[in-house]
Amino acid sequence: MSGATAKKAYEGRSITVTFEAGLCRHAAECVHGLPEVFDPARRPWILPDGADADRVAEVVGRCPSGALEYRFAADAPRVSGQGPSGGPEPSPGGDPAAP
Ligand code: SF4
Numbered sequence: 001m002s003g004a005t006a007k008k009a010y011e012g013r014s015i016t017v018t019f020e021a022g023l024c025r026h027a028a029e030c031v032h033g034l035p036e037v038f039d040p041a042r043r044p045w046i047l048p049d050g051a052d053a054d055r056v057a058e059v060v061g062r063c064p065s066g067a068l069e070y071r072f073a074a075d076a077p078r079v080s081g082q083g084p085s086g087g088p089e090p091s092p093g094g095d096p097a098a099p
Pocket of ligand 1: 024025027028063065067
């Protein structure tokens, strides 16, 4: 089983980003989306704390190849996105289905 690509984890305070080089299509969505976090000229090239964790998650979600993934730290504060159970959060504007 040689040639398998290792997934590398870049741990931040609020979010950890993983990168699997073998899947990367070099579309540069990440680099264009958040250059302060993703910079191939720097080592390490991913700095998860370089921007708000929600923005990091959003840009990671744009990766077309699946090379990038993320997970929030268990105790990290979140201002948007999914709830702790992975389900949608209730909308703050009230219940639109109410009569
Ligand atoms: S967005 Fe994904 S596929 Fe594109 S360069 Fe970044 S890691 Fe590679």
